[in-house]
Amino acid sequence: MRALPLALQSALDSGATTLCHGWRVTRRDGRVQGFTDHDRDLVLAGVTFRAGTIVAGSENALAQGLGVTGMEFGGALCDAALTEDDLAAGYYDGAAVDLFLIDWSDPAVSLLLRRGTIGEVRRADGAFAAELRSLSDALNQSRGRVFAGGCDADLGDARCGIDLAAPAHRATAAVVAVEGPLRLLAAGLDGFAPGTFSEGRISFTSGADAGFSVEVKSHAAGPSGAVLQLWQRPPSPLAPGDAFTVTAGCDKRFSTCRDRFANTANFRGFPHMPGNDLVLAIAVPGEGGHDGAVPS
Known part of the structure; x- marks a missing residue:
């Protein structure tokens, strides 16, 4: 009591x-x-x-x-x-x-x-x-590490080791047009392949949303510039001319870490851990079938 x-x-x-x-x-x-x-x-x-x-x-x-x-x-x-x-x-x-x-x-x-x-x-x-x-x-809530096929480090943190300040992983750009509360057309990202900034982070440096940062859902090529889709609506409406910096993202897959970032030694997942298919493994003549592999 x-x-x-x-x-x-x-x-x-x-x-x-x-x-x-x-x-x-x-x-x-x-x-x-x-x-x-x-x-x-x-x-x-x-x-x-x-x-x-x-x-x-x-x-x-x-x-x-x-x-x-x-x-x-x-x-x-x-x-x-x-x-x-x-x-x-x-x-x-x-x-x-x-x-x-x-x-x-x-x-x-x-x-x-x-x-x-x-x-x-x-x-x-x-x-x-x-x-x-x-x-x-x-x-x-989960605490500590989770054993999974994907990496549990954040791109650019101490465990990952990738330098997000490097020109290959960071860009300064500006809003050209606003196509919705979560979608914008940007200029200044022509030198980056589509998908480079997917799951990355954008930080606005001018305009009504200066100081606001949010994750990028997707980065695609548009007819007149790069198209960025955001996960969260900024506090104030975006406007053409708003400047921002954006850093690269990572989908946490081993193949991405190996082929795109050449950072295999720092991969923090378990890509060869048997998956759910192992439970369903059956005998199949020849090649193929359920072998328990995790897609890389």
Whole structure:
């Protein structure tokens, strides 16, 4: 049983409670925001919990196991609270959330009810709903290395060893045309074969999205320049002339590491590990059949 602070217990025993809820959100960029379902702003531990943001929470339910309990908090998307651009930029992905029970007549009297992180975020019609995951959710995630056919290093990291600053793996270019929120036509990449920057990373250096980085889904040749498809929509609309740098990507396959990067010695996968076909291996006359090989 949880022991309540004496002041809070006294307020509960009085029979006339003055309680509300507050959410303290610490974003990935370090910014701390406070929200409350009370009708005026409250200050707790140096953080202003803003009212009037139409933020509210669902039932605070706990359960055994590592599954997500379904608790959410949500509200309207507005400049005073959470903006759609900040959500699109990923600032709230995995953000830490502390849920407080607060005595609004004396905000120093409070109780931390729950602590967790933001999981899935849904937004539509000017509103958002964020799933809250408990701290035990971290125990449900993979830790350490996973034995698999593909490489588990990131291209350019210390384990990989490829220098992404080399001209063969890095380019500076600019947006020529925008063909959708996730698709752009670029100039300055003519010297690179299609696919060079697929699964790479693009960082904008000018325009409204300067400083924003995102993974590249695909790199293809277009009729008047290179076509880049992004995995995530930038916070602000792209515009012709926006400059960016882009680095090469890797599909984690052994053949790519060997043939494209000549980096076989640093490959961090297990390309010769038997695959699922080994379970289905059958006797087949002559050549062919299921031999358990992993495609390289």
